[in-house]
Amino acid sequence: MSRSGGAGILALCVLAAAWLLGSTALVILGFGLGLATLAASFWARLVTNGLTVERRPVEGPPVEGDPLLLEAQLDGRRRLASRVEWRDRLGTLGEADALVGPDGRARIRLESVPRGRHRLGPGRLRVTDPLGLTRVxxxxxxxxTVTVRPRVPQLDTLFTETGAWGEGGRRALVRRPSGLEPHGVREYQEGEPLRAVHWPTSARRGELMVRELEDAPRDSIAVVLDVEAGAVAGVRGDSSLDDSIRAAAGIVRTHALRSRRALLVIGAPQPGVHSVRSAGRDWDEAVDALAAVEPAAATPLRDLVAARGPLGSVPELVVITARPEVVADALVARTAVGRSSALVAVDAPTYAGRPPAGPSAVMLRLDAAGVALAVLRHGTPLEEALGGLRARAVG
Known part of the structure; x- marks a missing residue:
């Protein structure tokens, strides 16, 4: 029973007692309580029809592990209330509440929010009248929906840049981007450096001509993320899948910053393919897709990386998986025909508290074939795992 309902019953009881006892004071008190009850009911209708709340968008893309600040703006007859409380729900994280300030704003702060797409709502406003009789x-x-992005490691170097071992024990470096290449020639403009002058053309035409440069086309690289549920270990936010997602994001972003075309392939039952050509809108769409990744069953990893599969002709391929045995044949075959192959092997048992696994026969075979290797283990910084020498990964 609400407080206003209790006050109404009390008013009736006081009036009944006043009639039995013939007390004028009790009559006045009973009528006063009755008027207060009617005023509270009128207030409730007035406030319910006169208050609106609007959630404010989250400023900037939130990142996992950081606090998340939610804000709402209350408009209408808020000054008729003595207390206004905003309560809202953020997915599986539960409910949180905050008082609405004099400016009509309420802010909810959630600490250390995990990666994912979290559904916001439904929310509620709790409004109390000045007499404390009614709560609406x-x-x-x-x-x-609030999308919380994965934390992306800053990689200065990649394990694939150490190259593969060639014949005679010599290291054959992976070909790096060549930067700017000549596109054509045009007339020299005052103030341009002389080193840009194309002297053969200048001598032939009798006037200074300079080279026009444009970004050279980059060989594309595909980064395949395995999301097989049966290979995931650890708790949400600190699982092998979470580290795999961060690794994929770091590798793709590093190539995007170097103006290399990269394909991010999320190996779900219905694979998601995102082409990232720069660190702009393409990258934002890709990292938002990574934020929403969940474990899945029956993933088509073997078919994705097969020699005749959809990625068979990609010049460079990086596979991130806790199941290296599934892709070993395809990676060895790619290396044999001169296509660059790399594997980020996720040591999933370490995310369940088990000791690191030693070098397996599959890893030794991949190493002998010249596949660039890195190993992700729980507690090892991703920058170290993805930037270290290939030889350390096997040893």
Whole structure:
């Protein structure tokens, strides 16, 4: 029973006692309580029809592990209330509440939010009248989604840049981007450096001509992320899949910053393919897709990396998986025909508290074939695992 309902019953009881006892004071008190109850009911209707709340968008893309600040703006007859409380739900993280300030704003701060797409809502406003007799709940039924991105490691070097071992024990470096290449010639403009002058053309035409440069086309690289549920270990936010996602994001972003075309392939039952040509909109779409990745069953990893599969002709291929035995044949075959292959092997048992596994026969075979290798283990910084020498990964 609400407080206003209790006050109404009390008013009736006081009036009944006043009639039995013939007390004028009790009559006045009973009528006063009755008027207060009617005023509270009128106030509730007035406030319910006169208050609106609007969620404010989150400023900037939130990143896992960082605090998440949610804000709402309350408009309407808020000054008629003595206390306004905003309560909202963020997916499986539960509910949180905050008081609405004099400016009509309420802010909810959630600490250390994990990666993912979290559904926001439904929310509620709890409004209390100045007499403390009535509390009204207003439903905020508009739901929205907050995307919390994975934390992306900053990689100065990649394990694939150490190259593969060639014949005679010599290291054959992976070909690096060549930067700017000549596109044509045009007339020299005052102030341009002389080193840009194309002297053969200048001598032939009798005037200074300079080379026009443009970004040279980069060989594409595909980064395949395995999301097989049966190979995931650890708790959400600190699992082998979470580290795999961060590794994929770091590798793709590093290539995007170097103006290399990269394909991010999320190996779900319905694979998601995202082409990243720069660190702009393409990258934002790719990292948002990584934020939403969940474990899945029956993933087509073997078919994705097969020699005649959709990625068979990609010049460079990086596979991130806890199941190296599934892709070993395809990676060895690629290396045999001169296509660059790399494997990020996830040591999933370490995410369940088990000791690191020693070098397996599959890893030794890949190493002998010249496949660039890196190993992700729980507690090892991704920058170290993805930037270290290939020889350390096997040893």
């Amino acid at each position: 709940e207003i439903l905020v039924d508009r739901e929205s």
